[in-house]
Amino acid sequence: MKQILLSILTILLAFNSFSQNPNSIENEIKEIRKNASLKYNEGVRFAKEGKYTEAHKKFDQSLFLYSDFALPYLERAKIKIIRQEFDLAMNDVAKAIELNDGLGEAFYIRAYMKLLMNDHQNALTDFTHAIQKGFTESESYYYRGLMNFELGDYNSSLIDFTLAIDKNYDFAYAYNERASSKRMLGDFHGAIHDYKQALAYDSTIIVAYDNRGSCKIKTGDFEGAIEDYTKAFQKDPEYYLAINNRGSAYYQMSNYELALKDFTKVTEMNKEYAPGYNNLGITKIQLANYLGAEKDLDKAIELDPEYGAAYVNRGYAKEFLGKFPAACADWKMAIELGIEEAEKYITECE
Template identity: 30%
Template sequence: MKTIMTLVLLLVTLFAAAQQTDQDLLLFEQAETLVAKGKYDEALTIVNRLLISNHDNADYFDLCGTIYLGKHIADTAIYNFNTAIMLDPENPYKYSHRANAFLSVQMPGESLEDFTQAIKLIKDNDTLKYQMIGNRGSARQMARDFQGAYQDFKTALDFDSLNIQALISMGSILDNLGKPREGIAYLEKAVRLSPNEVAAISNLGFRYTNIGEYQKAIDMFNKVLELSPNDGVAYNNRGYVKYKKNDLKEALKDIERAIKYYPANSYAFRNRALIYFAMKQPDKACVDLQRAIQLGFTPMYGNEVQELLEKHCLLNGTH
């Protein structure tokens, strides 16, 4: 997400409207700076002020969409991107921005269409074109078109073999294609090239977990937590590895930290339930399974929690 947001800000800067007055341009640049610092509400105040005097400026609506996307209000972000595209329908970057918004709310079909349109419209910037091809691969992956995603990531890497995001994505898609060792090689390359890239380190740790190389996985999650001490997902992943190693006491500590920092993570409650079952505490486990269901585990990850609930809790009368 950080990579996408950085690209969005760069593109907005490059294509700010030439018709702006000097004062408006100054305010627009100030809003961009605030967005880059994560000060979305302050930036939104400025953009709304600009829109009052110029409600036909596509770049203002585009930046407004970027702000709402940063605030995780995707429907309003998409509305603003729609308006920006209506006002500037030949601008590839605005399609790319809306594509990212669609991706954030798991609408891969719409995202795929927008990335494809953006790629068609780009005339003279190969670097951005191939970045968009890589991003389109993420939409294909979300749509479970793994072979299509692989081809997009490969195309992006053929253009730039040092593209960190494409390397990370290739590592993921090869796992989907049943080639986990090849995927790990791409992730290891990404970590060598960018030792502090949290997404690469986290993905590598996750892949090590899947092939049973638990100490390597723990080393990766330790590194993530050095870089990001309050990362609830990293605590959750490390806790699961410790559970697999039967280090239940330490696993429980990590999962409880994960829930503290990311209380909406349904997977953390699933993992804590597994630990409680292993500790012979089924009542606590069943409460966590119910919580995982409430937080939306099933539509995101499948029926595992529901099956555990039916097997260990409902059929046995444990609630």
């Protein structure tokens, strides 16, 4: 019986022969690109499953086959960000942009890394590029909004957060940030509404309770504010800022006994939090415990030697203790630290 032959051609690499014609080389390149794409897709499938190590390997393999392939660089950068290998991530994303400057997401990722590095101005520029190049996800607007907020352009941040919400109506974080933009623009009632929306979509955003409380203070609703601060603390028993703010609410209500309790708790919860000692100190001043106040303000300044307000307050306590030269020294230091109102206090020192 005759045998029938089955033969399969072996792999021909594009670089292994000088004798190939141009069409043949082009075909080889096509083949390589195709295989790099296949590896890339395998990586994507791993990434979708959250198997970033495997995904990273596949992206490496893809780039081994075809080193001018922008997408694996981009995806590898994203994985490196998750791994917090920021320098390496920045190299990858820069390469992705170099290879394909129309890749909106690459600008988005670079912007995000700049955001992490607090380079707000350049992050803002890159987020804008990402949007202009078609990466118009709700997050693009959200992060650009953050940058505008950080740079103090609250009108622009308000617009960006609104666009983010427009693309993703239950984007709870965007509601919180829009609320904060409104707050900075003095629209406290609007802010309260947005914080409420944020919490309706995600009740785990503790800061929204806290922020809503602070807006309620601005509208004179101290009881409501105390309720919100208490909720924030109940949701996160380590959230000492809520207790600090609740203490501040009591302080502003002249309920110094409760303020004292809260500020004492704050300093117990976070022994390194200078404002807690500052607030404890001024509450003791209100309760005429000037020596106790002086001690607390000493601690605040020890923790943060550039805490201008604490110097103003300690000067106040020292004045009440009759330590005028020391009080004056504190006010002078406060001026050096940028507290202008202390200028008029030191006129008494001369």
